Amino acid sequence: MNPFFRFINSSVGKKVLMSLTGIFLAIFLIEHLAGNLLLLKNDNGEAFNGFAKFMGGNPVVRILEVGLLSLVLLHIFNGTRLWLGNRSARDKGYGAYRLDENTTLQSRMMKISAALVFVFLTVHMKKFWVPARFQGEHDIASLVYYTFQQPFYVIFYLAAFFILGYHLRHGFQSAFQTMGFRTKRYQSLIEFVAVLFWLVLPLGFAVIPLYIYFFGGSPVAVVQ
Amino acid sequence: MKLTLKVWRQNNKNDEGRFVDYAAKDVSPDMSFLEMLDVVNIDLVKKGETPIVFDHDCREGICGSCGMMINGRAHGPGRGIATCQLHMRSFNDGDEITIEPWRAKAFPVLKDLMVDRTSFERIMRAGGYTSAKTGGIPDGNTILIPKPVADEAFDAAACIGCGACVAACPNSSAMLFVGAKVSQLALLPQGQAERETRVTRMVAQMDEEKFGSCSNTYACEAECPKGISVTHIARLNREFVSAQF
Numbered sequence: 001m002n003p004f005f006r007f008i009n010s011s012v013g014k015k016v017l018m019s020l021t022g023i024f025l026a027i028f029l030i031e032h033l034a035g036n037l038l039l040l041k042n043d044n045g046e047a048f049n050g051f052a053k054f055m056g057g058n059p060v061v062r063i064l065e066v067g068l069l070s071l072v073l074l075h076i077f078n079g080t081r082l083w084l085g086n087r088s089a090r091d092k093g094y095g096a097y098r099l100d101e102n103t104t105l106q107s108r109m110m111k112i113s114a115a116l117v118f119v120f121l122t123v124h125m126k127k128f129w130v131p132a133r134f135q136g137e138h139d140i141a142s143l144v145y146y147t148f149q150q151p152f153y154v155i156f157y158l159a160a161f162f163i164l165g166y167h168l169r170h171g172f173q174s175a176f177q178t179m180g181f182r183t184k185r186y187q188s189l190i191e192f193v194a195v196l197f198w199l200v201l202p203l204g205f206a207v208i209p210l211y212i213y214f215f216g217g218s219p220v221a222v223v224q
Numbered sequence: 225m226k227l228t229l230k231v232w233r234q235n236n237k238n239d240e241g242r243f244v245d246y247a248a249k250d251v252s253p254d255m256s257f258l259e260m261l262d263v264v265n266i267d268l269v270k271k272g273e274t275p276i277v278f279d280h281d282c283r284e285g286i287c288g289s290c291g292m293m294i295n296g297r298a299h300g301p302g303r304g305i306a307t308c309q310l311h312m313r314s315f316n317d318g319d320e321i322t323i324e325p326w327r328a329k330a331f332p333v334l335k336d337l338m339v340d341r342t343s344f345e346r347i348m349r350a351g352g353y354t355s356a357k358t359g360g361i362p363d364g365n366t367i368l369i370p371k372p373v374a375d376e377a378f379d380a381a382a383c384i385g386c387g388a389c390v391a392a393c394p395n396s397s398a399m400l401f402v403g404a405k406v407s408q409l410a411l412l413p414q415g416q417a418e419r420e421t422r423v424t425r426m427v428a429q430m431d432e433e434k435f436g437s438c439s440n441t442y443a444c445e446a447e448c449p450k451g452i453s454v455t456h457i458a459r460l461n462r463e464f465v466s467a468q469f
C-alpha cells in the first residue's frame with residue numbers, strides 16, 4: 001500500500017488527521033470572529049458587508065473556502081470512522097463501568113458535542129452562507145441584525161458557542177497530545193493557549209448576538 | 225465483613241457468560257482482594273461447585289496477571305495498585321461488589337475472570353529484539369545517559385503488561401502499553417538501531433489485534449498500577465510519525 005494511505009489508515013494516523021483538521025478549523029474561527037466583530041460597528045453594516053463582498057469576490061478566498069469545507073467534511077468523516085472502529089474494539093460492554101471516576105466530562109462528551117456542533121453548522125450555513133453564496137444576498141449584515149432580534153436564534157447561537165467551546169476544551173489539548181507535542185515541558189503552555197480557544201473565542205462570538213439583541217446593533221433594514 | 229459478590233462466570237470462550245451472586249462471609253478487612261476470592265473459592269469447592277477462575281501469580285504487584293474490573297474500575301478502587309494490592313478495608317460491610325473480566329475484543333475471555341492477553345505478547349514480538357552486539361561489558365562511563373533520560377526510560381520500563389489501560393479505556397486502546405514499551409527503548413542508546421522499524425511494526429501489530437484508537441481521555445494513566453504517564457503516548461505518536469516520513 002502507498003505509505004501515505006498506510007499512515008492515514010493506522011490508528012495513530014487517523015488521530016493525526018483528526019487533530020490537524022481540528023486545529024485548522026479552530027484557527028479559522030479566529031479569522032471568522034475577527035470579521036464578525038465588524039458587525040458591532042454602528043455603520044448600517046457597511047464595514048461588514050464590505051468585508052463579506054471582498055471575501056465572496058476574491059478567487060483566493062473562494063479556493064480557501066473549498067479547502068475549509070473539505071476540512072470540515074474530512075474531520076466529520078474521520079471522526080465517524082474512529083468512533084465506529086473504537087466502538088467495535090469492545091464487543092461486550094461492562095456490567096459496571098466507572099469511566100466518570102477516571103476522565104473529564106468534556107472528553108466523554110466529544111461525540112455528543114460534535115453531533116450538536118454539526119447540527120449548528122447545518123443551520124448556520126443555511127441561514128447565512130447559502131443566501132450569501134447562492135441566492136445573491138448582498139446585505140448579510142441586515143440579515144444578521146434581523147436574525148438576532150429573535151430570542152430563539154439568540155439562545156440557539158449562545159448554546160452552540162457553549163457547545164463548541166466544550167468540544168474544544170477537550171479537543172485542543174487532545175490535538176497536541178496526538179501530534180506528540182504535549183510533553184511535560186509544553187503541557188502548561190498548551191493548556192494556556194487552549195483557554196483562548198475554548199473560552200475567549202466562544203465568548204467573543206457570544207458578544208455579537210447579545211449586543212444586537214440588547215442594543216439593537218445598527219438600524220434594522222427589514223429583510224425577508 | 226459480609227459482602228455480596230456479583231461475579232462474571234463463563235465456562236469457556238464460546239459460552240455466553242452471566243453474573244452469579246455469591247455471599248462472602250467472615251471477610252477480614254486485612255485480606256487482599258485475591259485472598260477474599262480464595263476464601264470464597266474454598267467454600268465453592270466444599271460445596272462441590274467450580275471455583276471462580278482468575279489469573280494471579282506474584283501477588284505483590286509485579287507480574288501483571290491479576291487484572292479484573294471491580295465495581296467498574298480496573299484493579300478496583302484506589303490508584304497505583306494492582307488487584308493483588310487492593311485490601312478489603314477499601315470496602316464497607318454489606319457492600320455489593322461487581323467483578324468482571326477485562327473487556328476488549330483483543331482480550332477474549334478464556335474462563336470467568338481470566339482473559340487471553342497474548343495480543344500484548346504479539347505486539348512485543350513484532351517489536352523484535354535489540355540487535356546491537358554488546359560484546360564484553362563496556363566501561364559504564366563510555367555510554368553516557370543523562371540521569372533524567374535514564375529515569376524517564378525506567379519509568380516506562382515499569383509497565384507490567386497488566387492490560388488495565390486497555391480495560392479502563394472507553395476505546396479499548398493499547399496506546400499506554402505500547403507507548404511505554406516504545407519509549408523505554410527509544411530513549412536509550414541501545415534502542416537506536418531499530419528505533420524506526422520497532423515503532424512501525426508495533427503500531428501495525430496493535431492495529432492488527434483490533435485495539436481501538438486513543439481519544440486522549442487519559443483513563444489509562446488514571447488506572448495504571450505503575451503510574452505510566454500519557455506523555456509516553458505523546459512520544460509514541462512522535463516516534464511513529466517521524467518513522468513514517
Ligand code: HEM
Nearest residue numbers: 018019022023025026079110114118171172174175178439
Ligand atoms: C462539524 C461537526 C464536528 C464533528 C462531527 C466533530 C467530530 C469530532 C470527533 C469525533 C473528534 C474526536 C474526539 C475523540 O477522539 O474523542 C473531534 C476532535 C476534535 N475536533 Fe471536532 N468535530 C466537529 C467540529 C469541530 C469544529 C468546528 C472544530 C474546530 C473549530 C473541531 C475541533 C476538533 C479538535 C481540535 C479535535 C481534537 C483532535 C484530537 O483529538 O486529536 N471540531 N471532533
Ligand code: SF4
Nearest residue numbers: 383384386387389448
Ligand atoms: S501501561 Fe500500566 S496499565 Fe497498561 S499494561 Fe502497562 S502497567 Fe498495565
Ligand code: FES
Nearest residue numbers: 283287288290308
Ligand atoms: S498477582 Fe502479580 S501483579 Fe497482581
